[in-house]
Amino acid sequence: xxxxxxxxxxxxxxxxxxxxxxxxVVLEDMSFDIQAGDFVALMGPSGSGKSTLLxxxxxxxxxxxxxxxxxxxxxxxxxxxxxxxxxxxHVGFIFQFYNLMPVLTAFENVELPLLLTELNARERxxxxxxxxxxxxxxxxxxxxxxxxxxxxxxxxxxARAIISDPTxxxxxxxxxxxDRVAAEDILALxxxxxxxxxxxxxxxxxxxxxxxxxRSIKHLEKGMLVD
Amino acid sequence: MTIxxxxxxRNLWARKLTTVLTAAGMxxxxxxxxxxxxxxTGLRQTLIxxxxxxxxxxxxxxxxxxxxxxxDRQQAAVIETQxxxxxDANGVRLVSKEVVVLITLPKRETGVATNVTTRxxxxxxxxxxxxxxxxxGRSFQPGASEVIVGSSIAQRFAGAAIGSQLRFxxxxxxVVGHFAxxxxxxxxxxxVDADQxxxxxxxxxxxxxxxxxxxxxxxxxxxxxxSEDPRLTLDIQSEQRFFExxxxxxxxxxxxxxxxxxxxxxxxxxxxATITMYAAVATRTAEIGTLRAxxxxxxxxxIAFLSEAVFLGLVGGVVGVMFASLMQLVHISTLxxxxxxxxxxxxxxxxxxxxxxxxxxxxxxxxxxxxPAVRAARMAIVDALxxx
Ligand SMILES: Nc1ncnc2c1ncn2[C@@H]1O[C@H](COP(=O)(O)OP(=O)(O)O)[C@@H](O)[C@H]1O
Ligand SMILES: [Mg+2]
Numbered sequence: 001x002x003x004x005x006x007x008x009x010x011x012x013x014x015x016x017x018x019x020x021x022x023x024x025v026v027l028e029d030m031s032f033d034i035q036a037g038d039f040v041a042l043m044g045p046s047g048s049g050k051s052t053l054l055x056x057x058x059x060x061x062x063x064x065x066x067x068x069x070x071x072x073x074x075x076x077x078x079x080x081x082x083x084x085x086x087x088x089x090h091v092g093f094i095f096q097f098y099n100l101m102p103v104l105t106a107f108e109n110v111e112l113p114l115l116l117t118e119l120n121a122r123e124r125x126x127x128x129x130x131x132x133x134x135x136x137x138x139x140x141x142x143x144x145x146x147x148x149x150x151x152x153x154x155x156x157x158x159a160r161a162i163i164s165d166p167t168x169x170x171x172x173x174x175x176x177x178x179d180r181v182a183a184e185d186i187l188a189l190x191x192x193x194x195x196x197x198x199x200x201x202x203x204x205x206x207x208x209x210x211x212x213x214x215r216s217i218k219h220l221e222k223g224m225l226v227d
Numbered sequence: 228m229t230i231x232x233x234x235x236x237r238n239l240w241a242r243k244l245t246t247v248l249t250a251a252g253m254x255x256x257x258x259x260x261x262x263x264x265x266x267x268t269g270l271r272q273t274l275i276x277x278x279x280x281x282x283x284x285x286x287x288x289x290x291x292x293x294x295x296x297x298x299d300r301q302q303a304a305v306i307e308t309q310x311x312x313x314x315d316a317n318g319v320r321l322v323s324k325e326v327v328v329l330i331t332l333p334k335r336e337t338g339v340a341t342n343v344t345t346r347x348x349x350x351x352x353x354x355x356x357x358x359x360x361x362x363x364g365r366s367f368q369p370g371a372s373e374v375i376v377g378s379s380i381a382q383r384f385a386g387a388a389i390g391s392q393l394r395f396x397x398x399x400x401x402v403v404g405h406f407a408x409x410x411x412x413x414x415x416x417x418x419v420d421a422d423q424x425x426x427x428x429x430x431x432x433x434x435x436x437x438x439x440x441x442x443x444x445x446x447x448x449x450x451x452x453x454s455e456d457p458r459l460t461l462d463i464q465s466e467q468r469f470f471e472x473x474x475x476x477x478x479x480x481x482x483x484x485x486x487x488x489x490x491x492x493x494x495x496x497x498x499x500a501t502i503t504m505y506a507a508v509a510t511r512t513a514e515i516g517t518l519r520a521x522x523x524x525x526x527x528x529x530i531a532f533l534s535e536a537v538f539l540g541l542v543g544g545v546v547g548v549m550f551a552s553l554m555q556l557v558h559i560s561t562l563x564x565x566x567x568x569x570x571x572x573x574x575x576x577x578x579x580x581x582x583x584x585x586x587x588x589x590x591x592x593x594x595x596x597x598x599p600a601v602r603a604a605r606m607a608i609v610d611a612l613x614x615x
Contacts, residue, residue, distance in 0.1 A: 060520050060608040081524055088522025095612070099517040103237035115231065116522045160521075 013066030041211035044220035092161030094171035151182030253543025263485025277411035278467030281443035321439035323352035347424030364404030379571035396427030500595025516611025536596020544588025
């Protein structure tokens with residue numbers, strides 16, 4: 001089981017944005033590893049670059065400099081379409097506002113990532129049933145997002161994130177829009193995914209209680225790690 | 228695999244009102260587009276049905292219309308004696324020397340005096356037009372001032388009832404029968420005895436000579452021989468070609484007007500579709516970002532939004548064609564400028580018109596949806612996701 005290769009290896013990563021001709025440095029020369037099976041909470045004040053870092057790890061944004069190896073793959077060298085395929089196979093996304101397609105049922109939302117695989121309709125149905133079962137929504141398959149509570153929507157989103165068995169799960173403030181009870185529920189589910197299924201999870205949060213659920217916590221301040 | 232089509236369709240369904248309004252705009256354009264073609268097709272079919280394939284039709288060269296044509300006795304005699312002309316059962320040559328004049332009759336509903344083509348035919352005139360049938364009363368007696376009336380005229384004009392009198396050419400003519408000619412231009416004519424019409428209008432020449440060829444394939448040979456004859460300055464065509472030519476001016480007008488209207492309207496409808504689709508892209512920006520994050524490519528996003536726009540066009544197209552098909556119930560009677568007389572015809576819907584109208588509608592959807600779909604596909608994922 002023990003894999004020498006870390007799930008995420010970051011070396012000298014830099015990212016800046018241009019705003020009105022002015023360069024805003026968001027991440028500066030950052031290096032760290034995340035081991036496979038870890039559950040990392042990224043904490044830090046608003047604007048410290050947490051989301052930017054998570055987006056780079058998830059391959060939906062490109063760094064200015066530095067190296068990004070996820071599951072042994074250098075994602076910097078991938079072309080845009082290769083990167084899209086890579087995300088489909090290796091990254092599960094959990095968003096603050098769930099980001100489900102309102103016109104699709106819970107089942108169809110969870111099935112979406114599988115449309116990018118070779119699985120046939122019957123195999124897809126089995127996978128989706130299993131995933132919805134795991135998040136406790138087996139009886140909500142035909143519901144539309146608008147017919148579900150926030151916590152239930154986030155559980156559908158988690159089912160969608162794990163459906164293709166990705167290398168890493170990235171979650172940006174997954175409980176940010178939920179009440180305490182629903183938030184606890186979601187965190188417990190994520191903890192289970194990590195402990196029982198060995199999922200590697202990187203979660204951005206500014207909620208210390210949420211961070212307690214993680215195995216390790218990384219603090220960001222002004223684009224740098226402070227330990 | 229790409230984003231499933233039902234994702235696009237359900238989004239259209241989710242914003243029903245906008246979808247209906249946008250599709251209605253397209254439907255209107257498609258309605259105009261197909262109705263105009265139906266009209267043009269109806270006109271052509273009417274005039275093509277008027278001519279028989281193996282009849283030749285002779286008029287003065289470049290006269291364009293029978294009423295402005297003169298074929299004198301000597302010329303008519305040359306035509307009559309062509310060896311290719313067929314004989315009837317009694318061995319008589321199938322030739323009809325005809326006089327065509329315009330008279331005015333008041334329309335029944337409006338009372339407006341309208342030009343009506345009146346044709347004086349020779350004895351063989353009926354044999355040459357097998358599509359023509361007496362449907363009420365009887366035919367005129369040769370030598371009598373009697374008239375038979377085509378079915379469109381009988382319906383639309385006052386004083387065309389059997390037994391009534393029509394006054395033209397300085398005399399009274401008794402209506403003795405009605406005829407139907409399978410929706411051809413003859414349905415919009417009055418027919419009388421050629422000699423009587425010549426006398427009434429003091430003509431001593433003919434307007435046209437119609438004859439049946441024993442073999443339609445000999446037409447080029449007859450045309451070649453007659454066009455070399457210096458005594459003749461005549462146009463010799465198949466009857467079908469002649470009547471097809473009679474539709475040209477009106478047909479061109481309908482086509483140009485229809486195309487111009489369709490193009491102008493379609494610009495409006497496409498702008499409507501573009502605005503609708505831009506709004507759809509704007510409200511679904513986060514969805515687009517999410518789909519891209521999940522691994523769907525830019526091309527999938529492009530196709531999903533194009534499909535949505537094309538389906539809008541399809542709905543507009545189907546509705547437009549459906550309304551246009553109702554136009555088949557409408558009969559048109561209008562002035563054909565080439566013959567200066569009334570001509571009745573229908574809107575005719577053909578599979579080709581349905582196909583081109585739907586293709587036109589799909590194209591409007593495609594063009595209207597193009598820019599919004601490109602915008603959707605070009606978004607950067609992180610920017611799109613930020614728009615919650
Ligand atoms: N696309 C962008 N364009 C310009 N500035 C950006 C962009 N994305 C993030 N930033 C800036 O980068 C900094 C870090 O943002 P972010 O990573 O979202 O912070 P956090 O998630 O820690 O609150 C902020 O100052 C933000 O304004
Ligand atoms: Mg953030």
